[in-house]
Amino acid sequence: xxxxxxxxxxxxxxxxxxxxxxxxxxxxxxxxxxxxxxxxxxxxxxxxxxxxxxxxxxxxxxxxxxxxxxxxxxxxxxxxxxxxxxxxxxxxxxxxxxxxxxxxxxxxxxxxx
Amino acid sequence: xxxxxxxxxxxxxxxxxxxxxxxxxxxxxxxxxxxxxxxxxxxxxxxxxxxxxxxxxxxxxxxxxxxxxxxxxxxxxxxxxxxxxxxxxxxxxxxxxxxxxxxxxxxxxxx
Numbered sequence: 225x226x227x228x229x230x231x232x233x234x235x236x237x238x239x240x241x242x243x244x245x246x247x248x249x250x251x252x253x254x255x256x257x258x259x260x261x262x263x264x265x266x267x268x269x270x271x272x273x274x275x276x277x278x279x280x281x282x283x284x285x286x287x288x289x290x291x292x293x294x295x296x297x298x299x300x301x302x303x304x305x306x307x308x309x310x311x312x313x314x315x316x317x318x319x320x321x322x323x324x325x326x327x328x329x330x331x332x333x334x335x336x337x
Numbered sequence: 338x339x340x341x342x343x344x345x346x347x348x349x350x351x352x353x354x355x356x357x358x359x360x361x362x363x364x365x366x367x368x369x370x371x372x373x374x375x376x377x378x379x380x381x382x383x384x385x386x387x388x389x390x391x392x393x394x395x396x397x398x399x400x401x402x403x404x405x406x407x408x409x410x411x412x413x414x415x416x417x418x419x420x421x422x423x424x425x426x427x428x429x430x431x432x433x434x435x436x437x438x439x440x441x442x443x444x445x446x447x448x
Contacts (some may be wrong), residue, residue: 257436264346266426266438267381274434282435314380322430323369328380 226250230315230329237305237336245300245332247315255318256298257326260284260311267314273298274321305336339364339431343439350417351447358442360427361409367431370403370410373438375424384425385412417446 231246249256257272269282273292287309289301298317302309312333316326343360350356360370371386387394387401387410394401400413410429414421427439 255434259438264440266343266440269435269437272435280434283437322434322436325371325383325386326373326381326436328382330380 228315228317228327228329230313230332232332233330235332235334237302237334239305239307239336241305243302243305245302245313245315245334247298247300247329248296249298249317249327250296251317251319251327252295253317253319253327254295255321255324256292257282257316257322258288258290258298258300259314259316260309261314261331262311270300270313272322302334307336310334310336339367339429339435339437341427341429341437341439343427343442345442346440347443347445349445349447352417352419354417356412356414356417356421356444356446358412358425358427358444359409360411360429360439361407362429363408364429364431365405365408367408367429369430370401371428371436372401372412373426373428375426375441377423381426414444417444419446419448422446 228249254275258270259267271290273279315329318324318326341362368389373381374384375381398415403410424441
């Protein structure tokens with residue numbers, strides 16, 4: 225099992241550009257989520273999904289879109305990148321929802337200039 | 338949503354000493370309290386968790402205690418070693434399906 229795989233590991237965008245961060249898991253987990261990590265602020269929930277076809281907003285959803293067409297994949301789209309979206313992004317999955325162990329991907333370090 | 342405060346933000350201990358990190362929360366519906374360890378440049382990984390029907394849980398040198406009345410839970414690391422140096426995050430879930438993290442504690446174990 226590869227676990228949770230995120231791509232790319234690093235990305236530099238210009239303000240206004242759009243891009244998609246990819247996340248895939250091979251553990252057949254129903255629950256997947258996206259977090260951003262900023263210094264001194266911990267991990268903040270952007271969006272989450274409890275299963276294919278179902279998504280919901282987290283704490284900081286503005287400027288991001290998600291979709292969940294399959295159990296395995298949960299891409300995160302930045303619609304029009306802003307410098308405030310410079311951060312490290314983590315995707316996570318868990319078997320039984322938010323009340324069970326979250327398995328994280330290796331992270332994507334995004335810089336918006 | 339749930340709110341969780343974590344203290345201290347940095348903690349420096351001598352090797353062999355104990356370390357304690359505390360988190361407080363406001364939502365009495367919170368029922369799952371995990372702790373994650375994140376080494377520099379790595380992903381967070383679960384080290385221990387506790388549910389609201391249990392007051393304490395131990396795993397070798399690591400323990401977590403939960404006081405539901407006072408709404409706080411703590412991570413205890415005994416006999417600290419240099420490899421314990423990392424950032425530790427508390428987290429919790431409540432009635433919804435959202436995992437909320439604390440702001441993290443940078444633990445440094447000095448030789």
